């Protein structure tokens with residue numbers, strides 16, 4: 001497993017080649033923070049729509065355009081990065097979010113309770129299950145996966161739009177997790 005360490009102001013990051021192949025473009029990032037951010041985690045959880053966070057566990061998890069991101073008191077891990085330029089951009093972005101949350105902390109409502117989490121199956125259970133294809137996905141399962149990855153909105157299922165009142169509790173859960181709802 002090869003590693004490439006880059007130092008930046010406020011943090012350093014290591015690019016880990018998880019294929020063990022010299023020309024691989026398949027890396028994970030481990031970003032080490034110079035200053036611990038444990039007390040900021042509930043505020044970051046509030047700032048990052050769609051993340052999962054249980055107060056006191058010391059980790060905020062989220063999916064970010066295909067990357068699985070874990071934010072811990074002393075580091076951030078990000079999976080599936082194509083190379084150093086993408087890694088630089090992602091680390092700079094997350095460090096920027098930390099700084100922004102730090103500065104605006106007094107105006108952010110922290111997450112101090114367990115958030116209900118959304119899974120593909122949660123979304124699938126609310127869909128009609130007819131696999132009609134009107135949403136341009138081959139099946140309801142494929143559509144549920146697209147919604148979960150934030151590539152589609154529940155509003156793109158026409159049969160669902162006719163029975164919105166039946167889905168209010170799911171919509172509430174989706175809203176809480178930062179998903180757009182009809």
Ligand code: SF4
Pocket residue numbers: 127128129130131132133134135136137138139140143144156157158159160
């Ligand atoms: S439009 Fe709705 S019911 Fe039809 S396949 Fe898509 S998700 Fe399923």
